[in-house]
Amino acid sequence: MKLKIAYSPCPNDTFVFDAWAHGRVPGAPRLDVTFADIDVTNGWAEGGADDHDVLKVSYAVLPWILDEYALLPCGGALGRGCGPLVLTREEGTGAELAGKTVAVPSERSTAYLLFRLWAAETVPGGVGNVVVMPFHEIMPAVRDGKVDAGLVIHEARFTYQSYGLHSLADMGEHWEATTGLPIPLGAIVARRSLGEETLRLLAESARTSVRMAWDDPTASRPYVLEHAQEMDPKVADQHIGLYVNEFTADLGEHGYAAVRGLLTRAAAEGLVPPLGPDALSFP
Secondary structure: OEEEEEEOOOHHHHHHHHHHHOOOOOOOOEEEEEEOOHHHHHHHHHHOOOOOOEEEEEHHHHHHHOOOEEEOOOOOEEEOOOOOEEEEOOOOOOHHHEOOOEEEOOOOOHHHHHHHHHHHHHOOOOEOOEEEOOHHHHHHHHHOOOOOEEEEOOOHHHHHHHHOOEEEEEHHHHHHHHHOOOEEEEEEEEEHHHOHHHHHHHHHHHHHHHHHHHHOHHHHHHHHHHOOOOOOHHHHHHHHHHHOOHHHHOOHHHHHHHHHHHHHHHHHOOOOOOOOOOOOOOO
């Protein structure tokens, strides 16, 4: 069996899937890997016409795709202290974003949902324009005054100060302070049409791949750095440390509570369709 999978070139994904992608997970299906940014895989999943069997997507896109895809209980990214940041040229409180332009990497992302939930409580009357911009263009656009603020994710937590920018607010801190739950970021989903037996095999393969990466972190090093887009190795290590944790091995009670909590709150704000009672269940 050979399955088509798409995930990002980010260090957390290459770290997680290294053993599986290179045939070192006993009994796991062989993988045909495509690298794609998560906004691309979100679109593939939502469009329904893509031929990938397994995809890394944003938790925010789940309400649109769970009829066709099942959420795997492992392999994804949740965590604490790893939320998206709102960056500006000057320090502030958030209220000054009223009526202003904010660049975001996607409107189908967990980061965007967290931002909208934060802005609903913090920005009087809401922000003005939201513009979607490729992730790597956001910090330069804020620095150069093309937008008033930018919503950034991942390694930008470690690099934004080099652009002379300030962190106006941490979406993760806001989420954790108001819910006590970890932040749901990226999910692994697989086509329900693969059948329950294969879905369970996929979950066990992903879980084993994670544990093998932890057991021997040096084994994944070449794969991680090959695809890290010239990222400093120390930043890549920080990235992995933030986004690969116990929730990657198994969502568990708190992980599932975080996912349902985010999507329930977002549905209440009219940002996503409501989830059915069994939408997150796994065979």
